[in-house]
Amino acid sequence: MKSLKDILYGVRLSAVTGSTAKMVNAICFDSRAVGMDDVFVAIRGTQADGHEFIDKAISSGANTVVCEELPGNLVNEVTYVQVENTQSALAVMAANYYGNPSRNLKLVGVTGTNGKTTVSSLLYQLFKKAGFKVGLISTIKIMVDDQEHATRHTTPDALVINKHLAMMNEAGVEFCFMEVSSHGIAQKRTEGLYFAGAIFTNLSHDHLDYHKTFAEYRDTKKLLFDNLPKTAFALSNIDDKNGFVMLQNTRAKKHTYALKTYADFRAQILENQFSGQLLKIGENEFWTRLIGHFNAYNVLAIYAAAELLGLETLEILRLISELETVDGRFQYFISDKKITAIVDYAHTPDALKNVLITINALRTGNENVITVVGCGGDRDKSKRPVMGHIATELSTQVIFTSDNPRSEDPSKIIEDMEAGVEPQNTRKVLAIESREQAIKTACKMASELDIILIAGKGHETYQETKGTRVDFDDFKKVRDMLTELQK
Numbered sequence: 231m232k233s234l235k236d237i238l239y240g241v242r243l244s245a246v247t248g249s250t251a252k253m254v255n256a257i258c259f260d261s262r263a264v265g266m267d268d269v270f271v272a273i274r275g276t277q278a279d280g281h282e283f284i285d286k287a288i289s290s291g292a293n294t295v296v297c298e299e300l301p302g303n304l305v306n307e308v309t310y311v312q313v314e315n316t317q318s319a320l321a322v323m324a325a326n327y328y329g330n331p332s333r334n335l336k337l338v339g340v341t342g343t344n345g346k347t348t349v350s351s352l353l354y355q356l357f358k359k360a361g362f363k364v365g366l367i368s369t370i371k372i373m374v375d376d377q378e379h380a381t382r383h384t385t386p387d388a389l390v391i392n393k394h395l396a397m398m399n400e401a402g403v404e405f406c407f408m409e410v411s412s413h414g415i416a417q418k419r420t421e422g423l424y425f426a427g428a429i430f431t432n433l434s435h436d437h438l439d440y441h442k443t444f445a446e447y448r449d450t451k452k453l454l455f456d457n458l459p460k461t462a463f464a465l466s467n468i469d470d471k472n473g474f475v476m477l478q479n480t481r482a483k484k485h486t487y488a489l490k491t492y493a494d495f496r497a498q499i500l501e502n503q504f505s506g507q508l509l510k511i512g513e514n515e516f517w518t519r520l521i522g523h524f525n526a527y528n529v530l531a532i533y534a535a536a537e538l539l540g541l542e543t544l545e546i547l548r549l550i551s552e553l554e555t556v557d558g559r560f561q562y563f564i565s566d567k568k569i570t571a572i573v574d575y576a577h578t579p580d581a582l583k584n585v586l587i588t589i590n591a592l593r594t595g596n597e598n599v600i601t602v603v604g605c606g607g608d609r610d611k612s613k614r615p616v617m618g619h620i621a622t623e624l625s626t627q628v629i630f631t632s633d634n635p636r637s638e639d640p641s642k643i644i645e646d647m648e649a650g651v652e653p654q655n656t657r658k659v660l661a662i663e664s665r666e667q668a669i670k671t672a673c674k675m676a677s678e679l680d681i682i683l684i685a686g687k688g689h690e691t692y693q694e695t696k697g698t699r700v701d702f703d704d705f706k707k708v709r710d711m712l713t714e715l716q717k
């Protein structure tokens with residue numbers, strides 16, 4: 231049990247009815263999970279309004295309610311805490327509940343449309359190799375040093391974040407790298423956290439269903455920088471046209487990185503091939519296994535962050551050359567018949583374009599590029615025709631298929647993608663709803679030296695349709711099928 235008064239420390243209160251001198255068990259924002267003596271936080275969401283479940287939460291045992299609007303009937307013995315924004319209150323309360331664990335380690339947030347998982351996972355790997363105990367909060371997994379925990383979000387809710395940060399404190403973790411998604415910022419999941427630094431990768435088209443306009447999406451990302459403490463560093467990619475925007479209103483110490491323009495941290499690509507690329511930072515040349523122009527940005531970002539966190543230049547470069555690629559990010563397999571299959575998490579127009587440009591640049595002759603791609607259901611519909619357009623412009627053959635259809639009809643999603651295909655490219659397109667069949671067809675179509683790109687689901691090991699998740703792993707599927715076809 232914890233003291234309610236302590237949990238409310240630093241929460242901006244509008245009014246309190248009842249006593250705060252009481253003990254509470256847990257904090258909960260879902261009435262269906264409330265237990266005896268819990269605090270129920272009522273949140274207005276996208277589907278429901280938590281205020282409607284206050285009675286249910288009380289009947290399940292809540293002794294405290296945190297809300298934006300007081301209910302008509304107040305129950306004796308229950309404490310009602312009124313605040314302006316319950317999501318902000320939840321973030322501060324969650325941090326207090328777990329003893330403000332972000333203050334006991336160096337927490338670095340990574341934001342941007344693409345590259346968050348890559349940059350945070352590589353920083354985790356690099357600091358592990360440097361001998362530290364390290365934490366990671368990412369789309370793929372949460373790591374409490376060597377201990378792996380599953381996650382369903384890129385940036386989990388404030389309770390999950392702080393719970394894991396507290397476990398990291400317990401394990402003696404010194405650095406934690408976490409992805410900060412725009413949904414996470416908009417829903418204040420990260421508000422109670424104390425950041426030692428933040429990194430901006432880039433900004434391009436995504437989530438315009440949720441944020442409505444690009445400006446709103448950009449300004450949401452910017453909030454991570456606006457709220458940094460003075461002691462933190464703010465590291466931004468200024469080759470991106472919004473790179474300086476992120477730094478505009480931050481109190482943190484500003485640093486920039488770029489490949490194309492003058493910046494505090496600069497890199498040059500000297501060579502790029504399938505096995506890796508040769509980069510130059512300052513006077514030092516080094517190899518990295520991560521290929522493609524976009525990965526040069528990711529590598530430069532981790533180099534700069536590692537310097538800002540106090541590691542030695544030569545040690546950083548040595549460790550970068552040892553880094554493994556991240557699961558589902560340009561993960562490839564070459565079959566005995568010399569067909570290359572690449573699985574990549576490109577699920578935005580910019581990512582898909584970057585990956586296909588990288589693949590085309592690595593072609594040495596007339597190899598075909600066969601792309602298998604879909605778009606997620608219940609997500610930004612406006613990116614579908616754009617991705618359809620990019621896939622067909624930059625590939626020899628394209629198979630449109632299902633990603634995670636969620637509640638939508640997969641054939642409608644494919645139609646949305648087809649709407650972006652130029653007339654001269656329609657002959658390149660096949661539509662196969664079943665992802666398994668789509669991958670199988672690509673494998674059958676490929677001949678020696680051809681390249682198959684399977685985009686959109688990367689590391690995901692499931693496919694979500696109408697609320698159910700069925701096991702599905704792009705990399706395993708394509709590897710097994712290519713191996714089978716060779717027999």
Ligand SMILES: CC(=O)N[C@H]1[C@@H](OP(=O)(O)OP(=O)(O)OC[C@H]2O[C@@H](n3ccc(=O)[nH]c3=O)[C@H](O)[C@@H]2O)O[C@H](CO)[C@@H](O)[C@@H]1O[C@H](C)C(=O)N[C@@H](C)C(=O)N[C@H](CCC(=O)O)C(=O)O
Nearest residue numbers: 259260261273275276277278280283383384385387411413
């Ligand atoms: C659109 C969105 O982000 N939704 C998130 C949001 O849910 P919501 O606003 O829809 O909640 P709601 O269903 O309207 O309910 C409102 C409140 O009433 C409560 N409630 C509801 C029903 C009930 O009986 N009792 C009750 O108390 C709910 O617990 C909630 O507190 O808050 C929930 C709790 O934190 C999240 O789990 C949920 O994520 C959904 C599942 C989701 O898919 N989110 C994705 C889009 C997301 O967040 N993605 C980003 C990454 C994106 C990227 O960068 O590419 C991420 O960080 O993962």
Ligand SMILES: Nc1ncnc2c1ncn2[C@@H]1O[C@H](COP(=O)(O)OP(=O)(O)OP(=O)(O)O)[C@@H](O)[C@H]1O
Nearest residue numbers: 343344345346347348369384524559574575576581
């Ligand atoms: N710096 C970058 N710039 C542009 N594209 C990138 C960059 N890094 C990675 N990508 C592309 O974007 C895809 C997703 O990368 P990653 O998973 O690192 O992004 P993310 O920001 O974590 O995505 P999410 O929002 O889903 O968490 C990669 O598979 C690759 O195709």
Ligand SMILES: N[C@H](CCC[C@H](N)C(=O)O)C(=O)O
Nearest residue numbers: 577605606609633634686687
């Ligand atoms: N973080 C992203 C991941 C998209 C991955 C793609 N496979 C999909 O399911 O749409 C989102 O939730 O929008």
Ligand SMILES: [Mg+2]
Nearest residue numbers: 346347369384
């Ligand atoms: Mg991610």
